[in-house]
Amino acid sequence: MVRVDGKGNGSLVEIRDLDKKYYRGGEEIDVLRGLNLDVAKGEFVAFMGPSGSGKTTLLNLIGGLDSPSSGSVRIAGEEISALKSRKLAAWRARHIGFIFQMYNLIPVLTAYQNVQLPLLLTKLSKAERRKHVEGALELVGLSDRMHHYPRQLSGGQEQRAAIARAIVADPTILLCDEPTGDLDRASGDEILNIISRLSKEFEKTVFLVTHDPVAAKRASTILHLDKGTLLERTSDGPFVSQGEDAAR
């Protein structure tokens, strides 16, 4: 279930009246305005929209990387916009997996060591960490390249390692910021297959930011961001604004 009218109740993700403003050169820029969103567990939501429409900002707010100017972001019943830095970091480690467009692997660490990074924050033993890392790498089909450095991997392989890093701690939510934006179609499809599988088989709640309509079609729901508000497209119909949706 995905709703943009602010009428949902008890969803995994509950966003209410979310505003985000930036100040640039003394000028106030409204990126998100009174945004509402409810997303149930296991949903695969794609955000589309022109550059600067606030897609990445929304993703960052859901992931606790940024704080709202007003409104609330509640995940699994927890108001994350009220969490202090230390608790927020721990919360992120437990609940969120990030996948970036540029992979953002640490170049001096092997694929194995990159994937292990989030587990260093846990109390798992070395053997337990190894088990989790090998499992994640196997899931993304990178078991045979686990001891390679990022520079020794192709773009698609790097992104698969980044996905393994995102899922190794078994997060509830996966936030994917244009994960195929830097890949060719074939590699991009492989990455999308993995993400779809994570949503369907492992019930991960996935948020995907993309400019690519083909990639967006993998999602169960496509939401369009325009001028700081969300529009929902049901099946292949037109996008409906929050207000219109509420009126219906």
Place this chain on the structure above:
Amino acid sequence: MKYLHLILVNLKRKKIRTALTAGSFLAALFLFGLLMTIKTALGSGVDVAGANRIVVRNRVSLIMPLPIAYQEQIRQIPHVEEATFATWFGGYYQEMKNFFPNYAIDPETYRRVYPEYRFPEADWKAFVADRQGCIISPPLVDRFKFKVGDRVPLEGTIWAGTWEFNVRAVYDVERREMMTSELWFQYPYLEERRPFFKGTVGWYVVKVDDPASAVTVAQKIDDRFANSPYETKTETEKAFAASFANQIGNIRLLILSIGSVVFFTLLLVTGNSMAIAVRERTGELAVMKTVGFTDISILSLVMAESLLIAAVGGGAGLVLAKLFTLAGDPTGGMLAYFYLRGEDFALGLVLALAAGAVAGFVPAMGAMRLKIVNALRRV
């Protein structure tokens, strides 16, 4: 320990920069080790001064003499156990560059006041029995290969001419820092040959029965000789040794000045290196925060890198300094106690770590305060 690998790989990513930064610690701490060794060598007399000994000298100047008759008068003062004296001779062996301290002493009383010096009894007796006898310290044996039985000529600088001495004993001491380059000979030999300052001595060393009474005794001695042609200034042996050492300059200030400049430079070099290292890794640090590393853990990781460079570089510098000093006094006897003490080694290590901590703190704070969103935008 699970983060050690992270710290090490970050240090290894720019090997030359890490090596140069560690190298600056190495050079600075090597210099620190040598400076502390020189300071210790020059001040060794100060460190081993006895708490129950006070020194009486001429109030005008250390180079002005005191009458020998004062010895008995000082002995009469309550709480005085013994009073001995010495006179600076100022001779050199063959060439001026071979100078080492040498002075005339009153053997029997000197031994009672300085029981820490040890000799084979037979050698001591031979020294006492020979008016031209002398006692030398082990560094002179190393430096000039003197041995018991040798005849050693010294050229006088205060009392001109060649003065010959027979080596009768080599003293031994319990504590290495008491070891200095010196030669003692019998006062009667000096008194017999010198043409002027007869009946005088350079200074008295007074042993008191209780260190607590040292101040009172010193005051009584100075009162006793007040308004005489030879007024006295009595001070603790420590103060006396310090004023002796300071004749060549304020060593402590000199070392402090050099050390401060070196450490300040070290802070700039290391701080700059760490700042560059953090700036280069802005995106990576943001990713680490994204996956759950807290601000404090990021700060700790950067600080750990800086501290590790300081510990390895500084430790290596101190070890090198230690090895250098183990090779012995490079001046050939001017710095007889040329030894890097354990406490100075530890102090060096603490200073290196402090410099590493201070230098790493600002970049580490920068890394800690990094806003994930801003940093990821720069990647």
